[in-house]
Amino acid sequence: MLIQRALSRARVLSTSRYFSSLSSIQMHIINLPKSPPFSFSSNNHGCNFLKSKPSSSVYVPFVSSPYSTAAFSLGKSSRKGVVPLAALLQIGGVQIAKDDVVKENDPTNNVPDSIFAKLGMQLHRRENHPLGILKKTIYDYFDTNFPGKFEKFDDLCPIVTVKQNFDDVLVPPDHVSRSYNDTYYVNSDTVLRCHTSAHQAELFRNGHTHFLVTGDVYRRDSIDGTHYPVFHQMEGVRVCSPEDWSGSGMDGTAYAATDLKRSLEGLAKHLFGAVEMRWVDTYFPFTNPSYELEIFFQGKWLEVLGCGVTEQAILHASGRTDIVAWAFGLGLERLAMVLFDIPDIRLFWSSDERFTSQFSEGKLGVKFKPFSKFPPCYKDMSFWINDGFTENNLCEIVRGIAGDLVEEVTLIDNFTNKKGMTSHCYRITYRSMERSLTDDEINELQLQVREAVQNKLNVVLR
Secondary structure, X not given: OOOOHHHOOOXXXXXXXXXXXXXXXXXEEEOOOOOOOOOOOOHHHOOOOOOOOOOOEEEOOOOOOOOOOHHHOOOOOOOOOOOOOOOEEEEXXXXXXXXXXXXXXXXXXXXXXXXXXXXXXXXXXXXXXXXXXXHHHHHHHHHHHOOOOOEEEOOOOOEEEHHHHOHHHOOOOOOHHHOOOOXXXXXXXXXXXXXXXHHHHHHHHOOOOEEEEEEEEEOOOOOEOOEOOEEEEEEEEEEEOHHHHOOOOOOHHHXXXXXXXXXXXXXXXXXXXXXXXXXXXEEEOOEEEEEEEEEEEOOEEEEEEEEEEEOHHHHHHOOOOOOEXXXXXXXXXXXXXHHOOOOOXXXXXXXXXXXXXXXXXXXXXXXXXXXXXXXXXXXXXXXXOOOOOOHHHHHHHHHHHHXXXXXXXXXXXXXXXXXXXXXXXXXXXEOOOOOOOOHHHHHHHHHHHHHHHHHHHOOEEO
């Protein structure tokens, strides 16, 4: 199946590094025609899929166990706990076929099965989930302080164009974030969004002036307790008109910056209580001036969000030259881990009742009570790297095989010999938070990892 060229792209990352549910999803295993017509469009802020209707289908509710390899092992039903990966999913009333997102033989595509399995899960839309609770708390703040002003969007399609994801928000053409090492490409013109800012320009063009956009975002990254290739962001935007700043004694930019800081300081107090705050000047390509808000919380400074006054070029592209706007972006997992004392980002994906039962709608800051601590298993792997080696590619392979059973991948040694060859040694930590892993299970996973690393990364194992 071909995506038409008409579309012709935990640690939870801090905004300084990158500028900055299941109740609603249906998944089906179906008999798909080999080449149905397929296209995206941006009508109604979503993806429209024009495809022939399957002749038959079987409904399969898909529930991924976040500490097994179920979601990552298409067709390997012999492994304990493995289920087939859904071939079609539905998000916000539109259908996305796996073959249109995962293309193993397309050199412009780097989306693995493990990432497709996360599309449409929308943790932020679950009312009793920490991310849904945090989202609703932020909604309440803006509804109280800007009654009837802010529109909410939390079901926008995560598959966007390169133009939407980068060009529309002024990301430079040579910026590292555009690389295949950092971003999931469906094809050379289409990506899984890296940030919720990918929808900003379209919402401006459609006349929206106050809005909050929440959604799952996707970035290739390393593996540890605060990194995950899928996480959730919220972006907020407010447009100010000349009537707002006339009589204030300030120009539009100064007024917007002042209003922005006042609004976000109020949000921080709403979430964390009476805490010390500070503003840090920074750089984002889509705002000027740009800031980060930090709070002094639990004995250290914590970055809460990135923000700034929207670049005029973005507003001009929407046809407005007489307004200014401010925008902010925050990572929901980053804040929820602090507010709920959640120690590992993988837990947000857990369907274990010992985790899910601890949280209830409207109860922000209920402290997570660990329900188990199973022992880790360490496996080391050494190899001679080549010029094209990147750690993100290594982590992608490890995640694709071990899923959420892998807790951390750490470089523990490296050296260059007299011939100029460089060796890396990585320690892979396997651990489930739901059960003890057997030696046989881990040995099998490690064997698969070694074979895949050698074959796919063209490295020489030591």
